[in-house]
Amino acid sequence: MPLFDPTTEEQSGVLVLAGAEDARWAVESASRALPRWSQSSRHERIDLLNAMADAVEARADALTEATVAEYGGPIAQARWRAGLAATNFRIAANLLKDFTFTRRLNGTEVIAQAAGVALHIVPWNSVYNSISVKMAGALAAGCPVVVKPSEFSPWQVELFTQCLHAADVPAGVINVVTGLGNEVGTALTTDPDVRKISFTGSTAVGKMILQGSAERMQRVTLELGGKAPTIIMDDADLAEAARQALAIGFANNAQACIAGTRILVRRDRLDAFCEAIADAARTVVQGDPRDPRTTLGPLVNRRQFERVLRYISQGIAEGARPVIGGEGRPEGLDRGYFVRPTVFADVSNDMTIAREEVFGPMLCIIAYDDDEGAIRIANDTPYGLHAYILGNDIAGARAIAARLDAGRVAINGMAHEPMAPFGGFKQSGIGREYGIYGIEDHLEFKAVTGATA
Numbered sequence: 001m002p003l004f005d006p007t008t009e010e011q012s013g014v015l016v017l018a019g020a021e022d023a024r025w026a027v028e029s030a031s032r033a034l035p036r037w038s039q040s041s042r043h044e045r046i047d048l049l050n051a052m053a054d055a056v057e058a059r060a061d062a063l064t065e066a067t068v069a070e071y072g073g074p075i076a077q078a079r080w081r082a083g084l085a086a087t088n089f090r091i092a093a094n095l096l097k098d099f100t101f102t103r104r105l106n107g108t109e110v111i112a113q114a115a116g117v118a119l120h121i122v123p124w125n126s127v128y129n130s131i132s133v134k135m136a137g138a139l140a141a142g143c144p145v146v147v148k149p150s151e152f153s154p155w156q157v158e159l160f161t162q163c164l165h166a167a168d169v170p171a172g173v174i175n176v177v178t179g180l181g182n183e184v185g186t187a188l189t190t191d192p193d194v195r196k197i198s199f200t201g202s203t204a205v206g207k208m209i210l211q212g213s214a215e216r217m218q219r220v221t222l223e224l225g226g227k228a229p230t231i232i233m234d235d236a237d238l239a240e241a242a243r244q245a246l247a248i249g250f251a252n253n254a255q256a257c258i259a260g261t262r263i264l265v266r267r268d269r270l271d272a273f274c275e276a277i278a279d280a281a282r283t284v285v286q287g288d289p290r291d292p293r294t295t296l297g298p299l300v301n302r303r304q305f306e307r308v309l310r311y312i313s314q315g316i317a318e319g320a321r322p323v324i325g326g327e328g329r330p331e332g333l334d335r336g337y338f339v340r341p342t343v344f345a346d347v348s349n350d351m352t353i354a355r356e357e358v359f360g361p362m363l364c365i366i367a368y369d370d371d372e373g374a375i376r377i378a379n380d381t382p383y384g385l386h387a388y389i390l391g392n393d394i395a396g397a398r399a400i401a402a403r404l405d406a407g408r409v410a411i412n413g414m415a416h417e418p419m420a421p422f423g424g425f426k427q428s429g430i431g432r433e434y435g436i437y438g439i440e441d442h443l444e445f446k447a448v449t450g451a452t453a
């Protein structure tokens with residue numbers, strides 16, 4: 001499969017795709033490793049997780065460069081993301097020190113047992129973090145892993161795999177199979193020796209995986225799409241709120257499942273907010289992601305580029321008004337998958353652009369009349385991954401947070417807490433990962449009665 005540099009649109013390489021036979025070998029390899037790894041000692045797992053953290057830290061520059069070149073992510077953001085992988089491994093190592101694998105309940109012993117061979121299917125927009133957070137939980141729980149990365153991130157995955165190899169992982173404990181979702185992905189999800197599937201990607205594919213798993217009753221965790229609300233409270237400073245709402249909306253090069261893409265503003269402050277966000281958007285610097293001044297790089301590939309442009313056209317056709325941006329390419333950027341940062345006003349929550357995940361620099365401003373209305377609109381979505389609240393009244397923000405149907409709610413910013421559970425309500429997924437939740441996600445619980453006799 002040809003690969004293209006998103007900044008120049010030139011071919012950058014060729015990916016050799018694995019096939020169904022490779023998928024079977026990977027699962028066999030993991031299955032051979034299962035008896036020993038599931039019985040490995042706590043210390044062996046801790047040492048391995050720490051060695052993996054050291055190995056990815058040692059190559060942080062190369063990992064960052066791969067993200068910039070392949071994904072088009074601006075360099076500062078790419079560096080931060082490369083660092084998340086080591087954090088995920090170290091957190092799992094630390095949690096393992098006093099993780100309880102066996103518990104007594106009256107006369108019964110409850111044993112947490114490795115779920116079996118774990119399949120991790122991940123997307124292209126957060127490669128090291130998605131792979132590492134799932135892998136850390138699985139290895140800590142005693143599960144060997146098969147990773148199926150996206151066909152749009154092969155260079156990042158190859159480098160990351162080399163790092164893990166350098167950490168002296170026992171044979172078969174980690175297996176990586178490239179390839180297309182509908183071939184290799186399907187071969188892996190339908191393999192009877194895969195006992196646990198953890199998938200991060202689109203809601204459409206997540207539903208297919210969940211349906212398919214029913215036949216074998218595999219344990220399934222799904223981290224899917226989002227359409228997060230950003231509620232601008234009555235008392236928020238508008239210039240600051242606009243700056244933050246834009247950063248939240250354009251996070252991770254405007255391709256984030258957690259992006260706040262529906263900005264909810266009280267009706268009587270709409271005009272002032274539109275001016276403030278247009279001012280903030282004018283400070284966005286698009287261009288070469290290697291240039292440290294760049295804040296927004298290109299979209300990952302032509303498919304995404306065309307998809308986002310279609311949504312912008314659809315927004316205009318539905319009657320939304322661009323307060324900044326719009327159709328076409330940004331001025332001065334006649335190559336690369338660059339889209340104009342676009343913010344729509346006059347959006348109602350039932351428009352397509354307010355309901356569907358766009359995955360690009362396209363945000364909607366939606367009016368609310370009071371806090372009740374803001375909460376109702378925020379929750380009126382098929383998704384429920386994340387929500388944001390901006391304002392000075394923290395007690396009021398917490399009261400709103402308690403009523404939002406979202407797996408995470410961030411007040412005044414987008415702080416990431418890698419120990420806290422992460423996952424979605426409704427069609428944003430099933431299950432939770434990160435920290436202790438990611439370890440428990442790879443365990444089966446077994447009760448042994450009569451053990452104290």
Ligand code: NAD
Nearest residue numbers: 122123124149150181182185186201202205223224225257
């Ligand atoms: P995608 O669903 O197209 O692909 C995700 C992965 O699934 C890829 O590795 C792909 O090859 C594989 N795949 C595709 N079809 C498959 C099939 N039939 N069987 C098995 N595997 C298959 O998603 P994408 O375009 O790579 O990523 C973007 C999506 O991921 C967005 O919807 C985004 O919201 C979501 N995402 C969610 C989270 C989260 O934590 N909730 C994080 C990042 C991205």
